Amino acid sequence: MKLVSKSKEREGNRLAQHASGDKRFKILEVFMKKFQFRQDALIEMLHKAQELFGFLDEDLLFFISFHLKLPPSRVYGVATFYHFFTLKPQGRHTCVVCLGTACYVKGADRVMSSLEASLGIKAGETTPDKNISLLTARCIGACGIAPAVVFDGSVVPRTTPEAALLKTKQWLEP
Numbered sequence: 001m002k003l004v005s006k007s008k009e010r011e012g013n014r015l016a017q018h019a020s021g022d023k024r025f026k027i028l029e030v031f032m033k034k035f036q037f038r039q040d041a042l043i044e045m046l047h048k049a050q051e052l053f054g055f056l057d058e059d060l061l062f063f064i065s066f067h068l069k070l071p072p073s074r075v076y077g078v079a080t081f082y083h084f085f086t087l088k089p090q091g092r093h094t095c096v097v098c099l100g101t102a103c104y105v106k107g108a109d110r111v112m113s114s115l116e117a118s119l120g121i122k123a124g125e126t127t128p129d130k131n132i133s134l135l136t137a138r139c140i141g142a143c144g145i146a147p148a149v150v151f152d153g154s155v156v157p158r159t160t161p162e163a164a165l166l167k168t169k170q171w172l173e174p
């Protein structure tokens with residue numbers, strides 16, 4: 001006898017991992033589940049997604065639209081309507097510094113200050129040459145390896161100000 005009901009099976013499929021294996025998608029799924037994947041909670045989902053990723057790229061918007069069973073155009077429309085949502089940053093490279101509590105107490109603020117000073121921009125901005133966008137996130141689910149910084153989508157553990165500067169310098173090289 002089959003014990004798993006159709007609805008449970010569907011839920012299982014919904015919670016299948018994002019192909020990238022990025023833990024942040026799992027955290028976002030759990031958050032959406034808490035809201036029972038309610039379509040009227042779209043704004044909360046977008047906030048949470050931005051909190052985790054620093055910005056809302058196309059892949060992320062599709063992910064949300066899939067889980068909420070909303071047309072991508074609707075999700076995109078809402079994300080672009082509100083000024084507090086950042087879609088794909090303008091920079092060729094993105095550096096997202098996690099400023100959640102665990103990262104903060106381990107020195108994420110120092111990492112951010114040195115990046116701001118060396119790039120000459122503030123968090124949320126892009127260098128004038130459009131090379132690097134500097135963004136923040138709040139707890140990306142990697143507290144055990146704090147402070148965590150995401151360079152072009154790859155989470156780097158225990159980042160020091162020196163390591164962060166070295167990484168961004170490499171991006172500046174021709």
Ligand code: FES
Pocket residue numbers: 098099100101102103104138139140141142143144146148
């Ligand atoms: S606070 Fe940075 S990963 Fe949790």
